[in-house]
Amino acid sequence: MSITENTNKDMIGRDDINDVEAILSITNHDVDAVSHIVKNNADSLFTWDYSLARPQLRKLYEKAKTGQWNGTTDLPWDTEVDNEKQIAYDQQMLGAGLDPTLYSETPLAKWGDKEWIEFGIEGRRWQLSQFLHGEQGALLCTAKITETVPWYDAKLYASTQVVDEARHVEVFARYLEEKMGGEYQINAHLRLLLDDIINDSRWDMTYLGMQIMVEGLALAAFGFLHQLTNEPLLRQLLRYVMSDEARHVAFGVLSLQEAYTQMSDAEIKERQEFAFEASVRMRDRFLQQEVWDRMGIDTRVMAPLILHDPQRQLFQQMLFSKIVPNCKKLGLLDRNDKWLRRRFEELGVIQFEDWVDTGEEYANFELGKDIDPAAHA
Ligand SMILES: [Fe+2]
């Protein structure tokens, strides 16, 4: 099998990764639909080998069984959340995530406190909504892995992740409904990525797309928000979800490590390209086009500025702090003449390559442990 050189256009549908027109041309056309159908092209697999062949996965399975929690009774749902006060506090800690001096030629120049707070609230609601939809993606993907993975130990573990993800969908949906007045629709770039993951017939691609890329990003994003906010319900919710999420990413790392050692360069190249595609889709979604629409501002005016806003770049880079070391551990960075390393350099995220990988650090996230980032960065 020869290695094909796919262009950016083949992989992500555009030549220039910063082509704003192309990024914004991807939108949802069925905004009022209540369901969305994706073809799942994979085979379901029985295994008759019930022996303990992968002790690391079995250990993870045992941890999952004792790490369960109840979204209904373990979280302080009676907490009163005043979004205006809360966002004002959180913005004091970190600003609005944009460098206001860069936007003097845009409608933002006229924004007062009221607009910045409103932007902050909509941004929070949008972010939690994307977490919610991503969690449902994880629910479907993990049910799929339970069926498609050929290994008994992995089927057992994946079944526990299905329950975990149901709980995550439950708590994010409830938070949005009760505390923030309902959710935003799924971002079109996130949906495209989730569709691609579910569409793919190869069982290891579900892991790569979900456990390594989507959940790797989620683990970093949850950690960031947990550190930033002092809203007690949200903090506890995120802390509980992170305790599960670290295990999920570890499940991906441990499983794919074994699968990838047996793959040819051509097969690995396809995985590298998929990791790149997923990275670009996740980055595109952070333009938050739905929030700008809500604020009555044309995203086309904002997007080129946001793409070059150092504050925003810093935030986006941090979101790759789990993905890059995990890809390194899987050998994806340097195979095929360092193909993925070069792509991560282009995206400005390669600096995380030697941070601790989640296969090693997942136990640090167990409930009851201090997750001060300094302890495991
Ligand atoms: Fe989750």
Ligand SMILES: [Fe+2]
């Ligand atoms: Fe997860």
